[in-house]
Amino acid sequence: MRIILAPLRRHSLMPVLVLLQVALACAILCNVFFLAWQRLQPMLAPSGVDADNLILVDNLAAQGRTYTAAESVAGEDALRAVPGVRAASSGFGLPMVSIASIMVNLQGPTHTAVGVNAFFGKGLVQTLGLQMVTGRDFLPSEYRPWGLGASNGSNSDWDTGVTQPVIITQALADKLFGAAPAVGQLLADPDPADKSDHGYQVVGVVKHLLRNEIGLATDGRADYTVLLARNIGNTAMLSYAVRVDPAMRDIALQGVKNAIKRQFGGANAGGAQARVQTYNEKRNDAFKSSRAALWLLLGMVLAIVIVTLVGIMGLTGFWVQRRTRQIGIRRALGARRAQILCYFFAENLLIVSVGILLGMALAYAGNILLMHYYELPHLPWMYLPVGAAVMLVIGQLGVLAPALRATEVPPVVATRSV
Amino acid sequence: MFGYYLDMAIRSLKHNKVLTVLMVLAIGVGIGASMTTLTVMHLLSGDPLPGKSATLFRPLVDPDPTPERTHETPMDVMDYRSAMDLWSAHRADRQTLVVQSPVKVVAAATNVPPLMLMLLSTTTDFFPMFDVPFQYGSGWTADDDERRSRVAVISASLNDKLFGGANSVGRTLHLRNTDVRIIGVLKPWRPSPLFYMVAGGRFAHGDTADFYGKPEDVFVPFSSSLEINDGNFQQFTCWALPKIPGHLIDAPCEWVTVWVQLGDAGKAAAYRRFLADYAAQQKSLGRFTHAENTRLPNLMEWLDYNGVVPSDVHLQTWLAFAFLAICLFNTIGLLLAKFLRRGGEIGVRRALGATRGAIFAQFLMETALVGVLGGVLGWLLTLAGLSLVRRQPTPYADMVHLDVLMFATTFALSIAVSLLAGALPAFRASRVAPALQLKTQ
Structure with a gap:
């Protein structure tokens, strides 16, 4: 543990940036998942009717x-x-x-x-x-x-x-x-x-x-x-x-x-305006705006995931590069490649976890803000682990390429420029 | 110096293309998302009548006589009698009544099939009061209101549909069972929101996109329309059931909107008194029970009270700006990585006499350039985003566009974000100790 914490303390700017990014992304993702689920629930609810064989007639208005x-x-x-x-x-x-x-x-x-x-x-x-x-x-x-x-x-x-x-x-x-x-x-x-x-x-x-x-x-x-x-x-x-x-x-x-x-x-009768549609057509129309909103939220999720992934990759890549010599020394002292890999995954896990904790608090604060302005129920706590899991996966994926590059560092680097 | 920094910035950005592309992408995507939502917000939350909105007021009274039913605020619209009393009193500079109803329209001597359109029943002051632009002809006179003339003003789009855009003044329109003469054709007119019809926002639960619909296609004197379209009027609410649905003149229903124009604060205060006196008088006549319940909000107050901007749009704006914040942190990280990698170069420049300020300025120039590139990408993405909004099934989809102000804001925001992102990395770069860097080379 100490070996992970020491470099984090010494160069705190990079991990702090990753942490903030993760926290924000986690907060937004939790709320976006929640909003999407609010929209999705009516679409998934069973209608109870014989949907395929039902025709509805409405808008017959007596004048x-x-x-x-x-x-x-x-x-x-x-x-x-x-x-x-x-x-x-x-x-x-x-x-x-x-x-x-x-x-x-x-x-x-x-x-x-x-x-x-x-x-x-x-x-x-x-x-x-x-x-x-x-x-x-x-x-x-x-x-x-x-x-x-x-x-x-x-x-x-x-x-x-x-x-x-x-x-x-x-x-x-x-x-x-x-x-x-x-x-x-x-x-x-x-x-x-x-x-x-x-x-x-x-x-x-x-x-x-x-x-x-x-x-x-x-x-x-x-x-x-x-x-x-x-x-x-x-x-x-x-x-x-x-x-x-x-x-x-x-x-x-x-x-x-x-x-x-x-x-x-x-x-002059109201029949001229009557709408005769199948249940499925009516259902399709009724959920049109919900579907548009869901696509928007999906786009939002994708954008957040990609940007965060790229961000973590870029930052970790730089940070790995800066520590090439340390990695070489550790390799020279007998650390295996798998151990180097584990080290970077563990480090990322630590940073992302702290980010998630902060993000959960932010998610809750954001939800209260949204509730204040809009008619939304409380964010159920189940969304927090979902957002957290997504962020953990993103974090580990983001660190994969830089960590693999780190394992390629030969021990001989340690002997150079000393 | 500026040119030199710019040259160095371009070289540096070219040097590490992947990192540059990533930064431009991060800023561009963030700007695209936030500017798309901001543009929609800007279009929906603007003043529909700039310069004039402060002089337009909406008198409200509480005509519901049921003693046990007390309302915190008066209903959004009025019963026929109160509306007619206030209108015919002529105590304001201008006053008008507004009611919407669906009507079947056929144009004489054309082969366009019958259309179901929205009819606006209003009075002569409507057109000058709300700066409604005319292409041909003009509105009707107070005399027409009095005599229940069979005249109509039509929208530009209806004129295009029925008469191919030609001057149709003098031609005849068949409204339900009545012939009316067209006396005016409007220019394309698309107020945002359709402010004179806004009502009931507090019952809409934030789902207020319908306030941004198109104006009606046919405008007819209020008095005439009561005869032409009798039976087709819709109440806002009723305190008892109407005897005949759609026939509301003597019904216990609230359905007529009243607007008044009051040139200055003195007139507004006087009208406020008049409104209170009117309600008190109606109470003494036994028609009102809640006479103290009167209001006179102006146009913008009224739009605020109704929360006209849909909560979806608010929500999306919040989300987009939170996303922009992620992009900002992302860019900070990427810039930091980029600048600190160039410790050697900084060391050489510092050793050759460049001040810390010069280093700071040089790196800030580089981030500003990223901001400009990000702005271009953000602008393109905003255009794409807005075209997506235009394809959404919302009433305001057709008026979504990027105006000059929002175009400029796109670049301003992009450069501001990139400078904000670049400040910390550039500062860190300017603090690099030259001796240490030179030694390790």
């Missing part, structure tokens, strides 16, 4: 009036009549449809309130192709109308205080009830604006269902979605989910487009 429940149902019927369509539901708040999303607060027996996205619509479990884990789907008699008049009138079902059935996801069941069985449990809605004090009763649990506010689908909140037994009517906006036969996907897509045009495309 100056509202669509009635009858029109909403007529649309469903028209879509079901299309060849290749297996199921169709008029829904509000659908997967990847982020124009309108509904936030509901749920409070479980543990008194933790969870903000979730609610999906409304008849038969959504079947139409979206969700996988039931336990419990059951809504019964046809359980559906209540939802829409402008229905939801806010003083004597509407929404406000009667009757417990409403709800289907939740496995992730929510775990969060709200822990190990206890979720089906049959009651949930409160602690929304202060909603004075009706109705609660929810869990009737079923589905495996996954990705929420439609995908920006919030991070840190295990991807599946914070519930289904409510509501059918759609009296709304200015309609949207449909359509599940098609895998063998007839293309024909069905064209058929759905035509059906929407026929049903809603009259003069």
Whole structure:
């Protein structure tokens, strides 16, 4: 150890520069990994739906009036009549449809309130192709109308205080009830604006269902979605989910487009703006900016790695060159090549480790700074060892070439110019 | 002396090409990254109306009558009645109303298919107030606002699309079911951000790129548009549900933006009083409950309050400058390695009478030259970086470019960084003891 520390003390400038570079790079890398993971989580989260066979219709806007429940149902019927369509539901708040999303607060027996996205619509479990884990789907008699008049009138079902059935996801069941069985449990809605004090009763649990506010689908909140037994009517906006036969996907897509045009495309109607897209197209669009951001972060990581690697190589190379004579003396005194190699690796390990320690502190400080300005959660401590490991590898790689050159120094150098 | 140092610097840089290339790369990449983000930041955070922004104000009141709902600050926009009251009072030098809505547009006697465009409902003062440039014709008069004239001003890009850029004043545009006469065509106009529509930034969670969208394509008198596009208006928020969606004149909704121009501080103070008095009067009439909740921010205060620069852009700027710091340390190390290797040369120069200052100046010249080369590379990388930003799916992508100021900043920053990096190595080089170096030779 002393043999490593002595030259570091005597010529401290070079190691300090390496150390600072490593510290900064480590701090940035930790935060960049963290930012990238925040963006990546919603993209990796399972959707829970039958993605390949799902078509979504949205942006059907009534102009100056509202669509009635009858029109909403007529649309469903028209879509079901299309060849290749297996199921169709008029829904509000659908997967990847982020124009309108509904936030509901749920409070479980543990008194933790969870903000979730609610999906409304008849038969959504079947139409979206969700996988039931336990419990059951809504019964046809359980559906209540939802829409402008229905939801806010003083004597509407929404406000009667009757417990409403709800289907939740496995992730929510775990969060709200822990190990206890979720089906049959009651949930409160602690929304202060909603004075009706109705609660929810869990009737079923589905495996996954990705929420439609995908920006919030991070840190295990991807599946914070519930289904409510509501059918759609009296709304200015309609949207449909359509599940098609895998063998007839293309024909069905064209058929759905035509059906929407026929049903809603009259003069001056909102059908002219309707968007008919497959789930995968919608998903692709929804993650466009996330993908761009990820490429940027990846470029950032590459640039940092290359610059740091080159920096360590350059500095260590110079430092090795300056100590050619010492190396020669050590070789002359009997040190093997492997020992010289080990010496430089160990020295680098020491410098980089100190740099990493400093870098971790910097990473944390940087994260607090970012949190102060932006809506970011705390940097989880797991990122620190990841950043540290990357820096260690970079350090050892950087020292490889100069250390190999050092092993080539013949012992005879020690005898020269003395 | 300058020429001599420059000559020596070039020789030295040529002597060790690998090291030179590495240093130029380090500085160039760092400068490229930080200047790309800085340029975007500069474009997004600038004053959209330099010289005039301090005279533009945004009156805000709190028309929500619900007693238990107290807001810390008034809502960003107003209900129809309050907006009309403030506008028609004419207590400011100029005042205007602004509302955006989507509309279907067909041009008579052209074969362009129907377009869904954004319609801006506003009043006569809009154009002079915000220095909107006209190519053909002009805006409408106060009389047109009064008489609900069927007239329109269109954007340069719509004029290009529909009429091939020709003077289209006098031609007819079909807005939904109504014919309007074009009386003005704008020059290309791209305020950054679209300041007169900025609202609700505090609810955007930093995701504010949408404030940098393009201006609307069709401008119509506010009074006329209420009839033309009835049913298509969108509320900012409502304190109770509107009876008919899209029809907001008598709805309990906030949806109209008001801007006023007040020439000096005295007028601003007077308007502030007027606004407070108006709110108090409305409270006594029973229409307002939170009368004390009024504000009058000016344009830049309003943009700050809404945090218009997207947090992504802030974040990237921070990251890029942290990266530049890594590059700086890197360059310091490389320069140190380079200079200290030349102990012999320094010893000879010192022995021949060069002062420490001369050695310092010589090496600083070398680093400055690295800075210039790094600046050139940084400039090229900035151009590449900006073209990448232009291909991003963001609303401001189309206006990203490198202006003269940022071009100069690129080189200034590059030379500053290289001199900063070179100061310590050059100082160390100038302290080299000549005798020791000569002896070892």
